[in-house]
Amino acid sequence: MDQATAHETLNRLWARGCEFLGTEVALMGGAMSWVSERHLVAAISNAGGFGVIACGAMNPELLEKEIAGTKALTSKPFGVNLITMHPQLDDLVRVCIAARIGHVVLAGGIPPGGAVRAVKDGGAKLIAFAPALVLAKRLVRSGADAIVIEGSEAGGHIGPVSLTVLAQEILPHIKDVPVFVAGGLGRGEAILSYLEMGASGAQLGTRFAATTESIAHANFKQAFLRANARDAIPSIQLDERFPVIPVRGLANAGTKRFLAHQAETLKKFDSGELTKETAQLSIEHFWAGALRRAVIDGDVEQGSVMAGQSVGMVTTIQTVAEVIAELISQAEAALMARAEVRQGSPGISS
Ligand SMILES: Cc1cc2nc3c(=O)[nH]c(=O)nc-3n(C[C@H](O)[C@H](O)[C@H](O)COP(=O)(O)O)c2cc1C
Numbered sequence: 100m101d102q103a104t105a106h107e108t109l110n111r112l113w114a115r116g117c118e119f120l121g122t123e124v125a126l127m128g129g130a131m132s133w134v135s136e137r138h139l140v141a142a143i144s145n146a147g148g149f150g151v152i153a154c155g156a157m158n159p160e161l162l163e164k165e166i167a168g169t170k171a172l173t174s175k176p177f178g179v180n181l182i183t184m185h186p187q188l189d190d191l192v193r194v195c196i197a198a199r200i201g202h203v204v205l206a207g208g209i210p211p212g213g214a215v216r217a218v219k220d221g222g223a224k225l226i227a228f229a230p231a232l233v234l235a236k237r238l239v240r241s242g243a244d245a246i247v248i249e250g251s252e253a254g255g256h257i258g259p260v261s262l263t264v265l266a267q268e269i270l271p272h273i274k275d276v277p278v279f280v281a282g283g284l285g286r287g288e289a290i291l292s293y294l295e296m297g298a299s300g301a302q303l304g305t306r307f308a309a310t311t312e313s314i315a316h317a318n319f320k321q322a323f324l325r326a327n328a329r330d331a332i333p334s335i336q337l338d339e340r341f342p343v344i345p346v347r348g349l350a351n352a353g354t355k356r357f358l359a360h361q362a363e364t365l366k367k368f369d370s371g372e373l374t375k376e377t378a379q380l381s382i383e384h385f386w387a388g389a390l391r392r393a394v395i396d397g398d399v400e401q402g403s404v405m406a407g408q409s410v411g412m413v414t415t416i417q418t419v420a421e422v423i424a425e426l427i428s429q430a431e432a433a434l435m436a437r438a439e440v441r442q443g444s445p446g447i448s449s
Contacts, residue, residue: 100438105431109291116300119224119245119277121176121201123147125300126290126423127247128307129281130180130204131255131405132156133394134315137165139419141172142312146420150177151204159190166198178202178226183210189217196221204247207256209234215242226279230258232268235278245277247302252283254305254407257333257347262293270297283328285412287429294430303426305407311418316397320416322349322404328411337361340375341368341382349404353389356401360385 100108110117116125128135128143132155140150152169154162162179169177179195181188184207192214195203203218204226218225224244229235235246248269250262260268262282270278270293277299284290290301308315309323332350335358336343343361348354361382368378386403393402417425 100435102431102435105434105438106427108434109294109427109430112291112294113300115277116279116298119299120149122149124423124427125149125279126426127151127178127279127281127300127302128419129249129253129302129304130154130178130206131304131308133391134308134313135180136314137168137172139307139310139313140169140177142310142419143307143423144173144175144177146418146423148419148423149202151202152177152179154179154181154185154191156182156185157191159187159194162191163194163198166194166200170198176201178204180204180206181214182207183214184208188214192217192221196223202226209238212241229269229273230260230265232272235269235273239273239276243276245279245299246273247279247281249302250280250282251333251345251347252408253281254308254331254347254405254410257282257345259345266293266296266298283408285409287426287431288433290426291430291433303409305409306413306422307419308406309413309416310422311416315394316399318397318399319394319404322399323406323410323413324416326406326410326413328408331406331408331410338365341365341379343382346386346403346405347407349399349406349410351402351404352400353386353402357385 113125124147126148128150130151130153132153135153140152143150152165179200181191183205200223202224206228210227219242226245227238227243229238229246229248248265250265251257279300279302280293280298281302284301284303285306309320326349330349331347333345333347334343364378364381367373389403392398393404
């Protein structure tokens with residue numbers, strides 16, 4: 100197989116994803132709070148992928164400005180990721196619809212019916228996260244136009260199941276809508292394998308966070324360059340009475356301090372100094388503002404350096420276009436190598 104044929108094959112494999120997103124390549128930039136702002140989002144879309152603004156805790160006015168700022172930097176399609184717990188979710192959806200955003204991603208739990216209807220009635224496509232097959236089926240029934248399955252290898256808030264398992268559980272059974280895979284993806288060969296299993300495209304976060312166009316602080320990017328897969332660990336819960344939402348990030352002084360803070364809070368609760376509610380809140384509030392502190396201020400020791408296990412595959416700071424080109428060439432090289440193996444070429448060895 101020559102490269103042109105490999106290119107055609109790859110295009111065929113992710114054609115459904117490209118058509119759904121309106122892009123040349125079916126690679127989504129996973130929304131990352133503080134990181135996925137206008138510059139990175141526009142860079143991903145301009146490079147042929149699909150950038151997604153992370154609304155995070157932004158209010159509707161700020162989101163409106165971010166959308167306008169992104170539109171000034173790209174004429175290509177991009178999406179907006181909204182967190183379902185946001186107290187102004189309905190207003191944020193209205194902002195997206197008024198700005199004619201084509202794709203709204205609802206993250207952080209099963210999206211409420213009202214928001215689903217508002218997105219769809221407004222003419223946008225709805226993308227939702229499915230952490231299990233039953234939920235994927237339910238989301239499709241309730242109107243999701245595409246599903247993202249995000250494995251526990253991912254950076255940020257994570258579920259308990261790896262992408263390897265989620266893909267086997269979900270891809271053979273969800274055919275009505277495109278499914279995008281996410282979590283721990285750093286090379287084109289892996290993306291190709293999931294496309295061959297039935298995925299329509301892939302979503303990457305960590306690799307894009309460390310690009311030239313990412314506004315993340317130089318310290319944040321350097322931390323990514325230094326880190327190995329094993330350094331990106333989920334937050335640890337000390338006591339099941341006080342649940343901790345698992346977030347994957349780089350181990351640092353902050354993650355150690357979080358353990359000490361939980362231990363101290365537990366002691367205070369056990370001695371009656373704190374009520375259950377105040378103790379839980381104190382644990383929940385520990386990380387407030389911590390992602391901003393790492394991404395924007397560059398405090399990678401005390402801040403939250405969210406990263407996927409894919410961080411080990413960040414070895415240089417590249418432009419977004421270079422990352423995308425590299426992923427494509429790896430996928431194409433894998434296709435060509437396999438064709439040679441099938442033809443029994445003597446050139447292939449272990
Ligand atoms: C720094 C950081 C912040 C993130 N913030 C969000 C977010 O605000 N909303 C969301 O849906 N996902 C968030 N994610 C997850 C990404 O969108 C993406 O799914 C994930 O990074 C994929 O795994 P990977 O990092 O191994 O590529 C975040 C990930 C990182 C690394």
